[in-house]
Amino acid sequence: MLEQREEIAKALALSLKGKLKQSQVLELLESPPSPEMGDIAFPCFKLAPLFKKSPAEIAKELSQSVKLPAPVEKAEPAGPYLNFFLQRESIAKQTISLILKEKEKYGKGGRGKKIMVEYSGPNTNKPLHLGHLRNDSIGMAVSNLLEATGNKVIKANIANDRGIHVCKSMLAYKLFGKNSSPEKAKQKPDHFVGSYYVLYNKKAGENPELEKQAYELLKLWEKKDRRVIALWKKMNGWILQGFKQTYRRFGSRFDVWFFESKFYDKAGPLIEQGKKKGIFSKNKDGALLARLEKYGLPDKTVLRADGSRIYITNDLALTKHKFEHFRLDQAIWVVASEQNLYFKQLFKILELLGFKWAGNCRHLSYGMVFLPSGKLKSREGRVVDADAIMDEVQKLAESEIRKREGGINKKELQRRASAISLGAIKFYMLKTAAQKDLHFKPKESISFEGETGPYIQYTYARAKNILRKAKEVSLQKLLFNQLKTSEEKRLINLLSQFPSIVQKASDALSPHILCQFLIETAEAFNTFYHKHPVIQAENIELKKGRLALVQATAHVLKNGLQLLNIEAIERM
RNA sequence: GGACCCGUAGCCUAGUGGAUAAGGCACCUGCCUUCUAAGCAGGGGAUCGAGGGUUCGAAUCCCUUCGGGUCCGCCA
Numbered sequence: 001m002l003e004q005r006e007e008i009a010k011a012l013a014l015s016l017k018g019k020l021k022q023s024q025v026l027e028l029l030e031s032p033p034s035p036e037m038g039d040i041a042f043p044c045f046k047l048a049p050l051f052k053k054s055p056a057e058i059a060k061e062l063s064q065s066v067k068l069p070a071p072v073e074k075a076e077p078a079g080p081y082l083n084f085f086l087q088r089e090s091i092a093k094q095t096i097s098l099i100l101k102e103k104e105k106y107g108k109g110g111r112g113k114k115i116m117v118e119y120s121g122p123n124t125n126k127p128l129h130l131g132h133l134r135n136d137s138i139g140m141a142v143s144n145l146l147e148a149t150g151n152k153v154i155k156a157n158i159a160n161d162r163g164i165h166v167c168k169s170m171l172a173y174k175l176f177g178k179n180s181s182p183e184k185a186k187q188k189p190d191h192f193v194g195s196y197y198v199l200y201n202k203k204a205g206e207n208p209e210l211e212k213q214a215y216e217l218l219k220l221w222e223k224k225d226r227r228v229i230a231l232w233k234k235m236n237g238w239i240l241q242g243f244k245q246t247y248r249r250f251g252s253r254f255d256v257w258f259f260e261s262k263f264y265d266k267a268g269p270l271i272e273q274g275k276k277k278g279i280f281s282k283n284k285d286g287a288l289l290a291r292l293e294k295y296g297l298p299d300k301t302v303l304r305a306d307g308s309r310i311y312i313t314n315d316l317a318l319t320k321h322k323f324e325h326f327r328l329d330q331a332i333w334v335v336a337s338e339q340n341l342y343f344k345q346l347f348k349i350l351e352l353l354g355f356k357w358a359g360n361c362r363h364l365s366y367g368m369v370f371l372p373s374g375k376l377k378s379r380e381g382r383v384v385d386a387d388a389i390m391d392e393v394q395k396l397a398e399s400e401i402r403k404r405e406g407g408i409n410k411k412e413l414q415r416r417a418s419a420i421s422l423g424a425i426k427f428y429m430l431k432t433a434a435q436k437d438l439h440f441k442p443k444e445s446i447s448f449e450g451e452t453g454p455y456i457q458y459t460y461a462r463a464k465n466i467l468r469k470a471k472e473v474s475l476q477k478l479l480f481n482q483l484k485t486s487e488e489k490r491l492i493n494l495l496s497q498f499p500s501i502v503q504k505a506s507d508a509l510s511p512h513i514l515c516q517f518l519i520e521t522a523e524a525f526n527t528f529y530h531k532h533p534v535i536q537a538e539n540i541e542l543k544k545g546r547l548a549l550v551q552a553t554a555h556v557l558k559n560g561l562q563l564l565n566i567e568a569i570e571r572m
Numbered sequence: 573g574g575a576c577c578c579g580u581a582g583c584c585u586a587g588u589g590g591a592u593a594a595g596g597c598a599c600c601u602g603c604c605u606u607c608u609a610a611g612c613a614g615g616g617g618a619u620c621g622a623g624g625g626u627u628c629g630a631a632u633c634c635c636u637u638c639g640g641g642u643c644c645g646c647c648a
Contacts, residue, residue: 033592033594080628164647165648286646300645344575365576370641431586433585436578437641459610462608468607516585516587530603
């Protein structure tokens with residue numbers, strides 16, 4: 001579609017006798033609201049003052065004067081717009097042949113940058129929860145989109161494995177754990193550790209002494225007390241083992257893991273540098289503050305009064321390490337919107353420290369996930385656990401499959417239900433623009449009907465089903481002159497847009513753009529499916545043309561789903 | 573007190589300067605002896621939170637205001 005736009009822009013610029021340059025015309029070109037109105041539209045509003053005529057008159061005159069380039073069949077004025085109709089056959093041939101040739105590569109390409117996407121970022125005191133499902137869905141989809149547009153992507157996870165939150169779980173285990181273990185308790189190891197975090201908060205409510213004890217534990221940890229370190233290693237080992245199971249199941253993958261504990265004391269030189277430059281100075285209580293007020297941001301503590309480190313101390317050192325060790329062009333943090341200010345402060349401090357890559361830091365902020373009862377709060381146990389959600393939706397998917405296919409064997413049932421349930425969860429997390437808050441209602445939010453992951457998966461399975469049943473037909477020497485219904489034209493138009501949609505979603509770091517496109521494409525396919533028989537088409541040429549269209553649609557749906565980290569399955 | 577985000581039909585969303593505001597859920601009517609009904613076709617339902625401004629043209633940009641959310645020095 002791109003070349004056609006350029007050809008049209010060239011022809012229009014010629015007719016306009018230099019009033020607008022080709023590049024200016026190209027920018028004005030848009031798509032009409034519905035396919036019956038044409039393929040490419042030129043709005044004439046901007047020309048009205050130049051020609052001192054109404055936009056409608058200009059459109060009419062242009063329709064007669066413009067010399068149509070080869071792929072354009074006709075140009076029709078429609079009020080203030082001039083609409084171009086492309087030759088159906090050449091578009092169909094071009095689009096479908098390209099997809100059948102490129103297959104899983106269709107929509108991908110280009111050359112780009114080296115980008116690190118940091119996402120998930122669990123705390124090692126409690127299991128992954130609903131918020132991580134949104135975070136991971138976005139992190140994976142954005143990574144895939146960036147990769148598809150030619151970037152070298154490094155997916156990173158940061159385990160927040162030190163700090164007071166970790167000491168709280170440790171304290172509860174020390175006091176009440178009686179040397180138990182996940183094996184003895186027959187619990188998934190991260191849930192086992194998390195149960196002590198909940199226990200701590202319950203007991204601390206009754207006995208305020210516990211908080212002091214937790215801070216004492218933190219001090220001992222910072223002094224590298226042998227017994228505390230041993231306990232810390234044991235509990236972190238358990239919880240990471242549990243995280244890895246959950247990540248494997250959900251499909252979250254990481255190329256590199258960072259641990260806060262390995263960076264939190266590496267910031268010494270940066271602290272000194274900041275003091276020298278006058279960016280950091282002590283306040284009257286003795287804490288070291290980054291002075292940011294003159295830049296319109298609140299000051300930020302970088303060292304506690306007792307000299308111990310906090311999270312940003314670690315992040316300063318880690319970010320420097322990221323850019324220098326991995327030679328990044330860009331770093332992206334996928335983190336919820338409650339930390340918007342934190343990242344502004346972090347990036348400003350790095351800029352003030354004089355790192356020229358500070359401008360290549362980007363916070364991909366996404367809205368909070370709320371339960372009907374309010375904000376997720378794991379310390380009160382009021383949280384929707386990630387494993388529990390997956391189990392719940394898995395069960396729903398299994399029962400839907402059983403309704404349709406009673407005799408299915410158990411292994412196959414579980415495999416399909418896994419793909420469908422994860423497709424439902426991920427698509428739900430991705431189809432809304434990231435900055436919007438999400439109000440998660442367990443029963444209503446995850447559905448298999450309407451604008452959902454399973455709807456796209458179902459459409460793909462339908463397409464594959466046709467192809468399976470018609471497998472004896474060769475897709476060589478295709479003729480496209482028979483694909484002339486409006487349903488076929490609409491579908492082909494959509495398929496041709498896929499590469500530019502991928503590029504747009506990647507540029508904007510917005511997977512929801514791709515979700516919306518897949519919904520539209522699936523709708524277009526299903527409409528076509530109901531209206532036009534493929535295998536029973538009136539003649540062999542039409543059948544071959546339609547089979548090619550079905551095959552091309554299947555490729556686009558599969559490629560799109562995979563970018564969203566959702567499995568395309570052959571049967572539902 | 574300050575900063576940022578959100579507000580589109582009963583509910584969830586897309587559209588962020590251009591043609592009649594586009595879908596899904598829920599509700600109503602049809603369609604399974606024809607490629608999978610997790611589907612399709614059709615129907616009702618919106619003064620795009622409110623008020624002002626800019627523009628030939630505003631859901632979209634600017635100002636004011638209301639409602640919801642988040643954050644604001646030693647949590648992560």
